[in-house]
Amino acid sequence: MISKKLIAFGTLAATVLVLGACSSDNKDSKDSSSDSKMEETSMSSSVDTVSGASISDKPEVIEKALGKDGNWIVAATADITFDKDVTVSGEFHDKGETSGDIYRKLALYAQDSDHKVTDEYTLTVPKMTVETENFNIVNGTVKGDIxxxxxxxxxxxxxxxxxxxxxxxxxxxxxxxxxxxxEVTGDVTVQ
Structure with a gap:
């Protein structure tokens, strides 16, 4: 009777360890490939946050992700239209690691597993105000002033x-x- 309980307990413990390891591996692979989250937009566009990245086609999610409590990488999965101004704020670091360089990215594209751009998106906004250092907008189109x-x-x-x-x-x-x-189609000026 005791040996059956020990075997059941051991099996349960091993299962928890294996599932924990699988979960950890899955999270690590998401962390290491955050830039490729735009891969094959077969991903559900309702995914809001994935391991330090924010990926969505919803304006409210993208706006929050670009805020001071958002993410270091924000990726659109479709064209996005804002009916109000949007502010990019906060300090972020490359890959979300505090030891990394100050860096933030807005990805307006999808890519395949070979990192080839497969689609580009348009972000329409009356005005985008950038208060974040080293903010990088990659591919796509921003319709509006910055x-x-x-x-x-x-x-x-x-x-x-x-x-x-x-x-x-x-x-x-x-x-x-x-x-x-x-390229910028309008004027590039200093206030």
Whole structure:
């Protein structure tokens, strides 16, 4: 009788360990491939947060993710339209690791398992205010104006169908607006 209880307890303990290890491995693989979360948008577009990334097609989710309590990487899974201004705020680090460089990314694209861009999305907003340092918008189109109030702003393969205004010359000098063919159709100015 005691040996049966020991065997049952041992089996239960082993099952918990195996399930815990599987869960941990799954989480680790999500962490290590956050950039590829846009892969094959066969993922449900209702997924809101995945291991330090926020992936959605819902404006309210994207707006919250771009806020000070959001995520280091925010990815759209479809075109998104805001009827009000959006502010990108807070300090974030590459891959969500505090030891990483200050960095934040808005991905307006989907990619396959080989990291080839398979689709690009449009984010429509009256005005986006960027208060986060080293904020990088990758691919897709931003329809609307952008006001930059931080150093290190980057457009990477992105088209801005609007103007980009920098609060200070310092912010403009530190920005990269033409990486991977990025372009701004409107004026680029300093307030």
């Amino acid at each position: 006001l930059v109030k931080a150093n290190g702003f980057v457009l990477n393969g992105t088209k801005v169908d609007g103007k980009v205004t920098f609060e200070k010359e310092e912010y403009k000098t530190s920005a990269t607006l033409d990486k991977e063919g990025a």
